[in-house]
Amino acid sequence: MRGSVTRLARRVRVIPFQRPTHTHGNRAFFFIIPPRLGATTSFHHNAFFSSPSPFRFPTGQRRSMFIQTQATPNPSSLMFYPGKSVMEVGSTDFPNPRSAMNSPLAKSLFAIDGVTRVFFGSDFVTVTKSEDAAWEFLKPEIFAVIMDFYSSGQPLFLDSQAAAAMDTAIHEDDSETVAMIKELLETRIRPAVQDDGGDIEYRSFDPDTGIVKLRMQGACSGCPSSSVTLKSGIENMLMHYVPEVKGVEQELDAEDAEAALSGQME
Incomplete structure (x- = not known):
């Protein structure tokens, strides 16, 4: 989340990441073939520029898929780029398996032992793991699930009416202050x-108090530096452009509140 603070302050795109063995730029590239189809997972060093032999799926069509990964400031969360659009508009957060029942992809990811949270962005999927789970074992399973989903032709949501939460949509009854807050969140901060x-x-x-309440999602939820992002980044920007704002507070969902309470009791 400290990277967010830097970008919010300077508007410079600096993405923190852990350099993997095979990289191009700031992302790791993987050429994935589903293990259960008889192939082994392979890593293609120069996948972005090369044209590896395509894999023949049961449908008879020749397809190949590159899945990139990128570390986040939260060591328990990792971003997966399928090379395809994920959310056409907005984003969706799945804090628990119950919330994922309407999405085949999210539901399949939660079926992997060790996955605790799933988040859909515009062109990426963020997966959060439990503390005792290891990425080296989770990543091959996550690769296979993402690969299977995009080759299956299933919709991202079973309910065709399901859409991303338009929390920053400006309504007629919004005050000028609220409208300014939403516009800044959507265009500068998000x-x-x-x-x-x-x-x-x-x-x-x-x-009355000038307090804006926000909820962190995806890798930002539970991240050790999320409070720094809120105070040093988001709060400073909102207070600078909207004088009516006196502070920003984080509103926790049920899972995060329970985790915070458990941490205080230990």
Whole structure:
């Protein structure tokens, strides 16, 4: 989340990442073939420029897929880029398996032992794991699930009416202050936060106290530096452009609140 603070302050695209064995730029490239189809997972060093032999799927069509990964400031979250559009509009956060019942992809990811949260961005999927799970074992399973989903032709959501939460949509009954807050969140703050594999959701503004309440999503939820992002990045920007804003507070969902309570009790 510290990367978000830097971008919010300077508007410079600097994405923190851990350099993997095979890279191009700031992302790791993987050429994936589903293990259960008889092939082994392979890593293609120069996948971006090369044209490896395509894999023949049961449909008879020749397809190949490159899945890239990118680290986030949250060591428990990793971004997966399927090379295809994920969310056409907005983003969707799945904090638990119950919330994923309407999405075949999210539901399949939660079926992997060790996956605790899933987030859909515009062109990436952020997966969060439990502390005792290891990425070296999770990544091949996640690759296979993403590959299977995009080759199956299934919709991202079973309910065709399901859409991303339009929390920053400006309504007729919104005050001028709320409209300004939403516009800043959508145009200046959200893009920087999404670069770190997460998002923010506008919850409310109290005109009496001047407090804006936001909910962190994806990799930003539970990230050790999320409080720095809120205070040093988002809060400073909102207070600078909207004088009515006196502070920003994070509103926790049920899972995060329970985790925070458990941490205090230990």
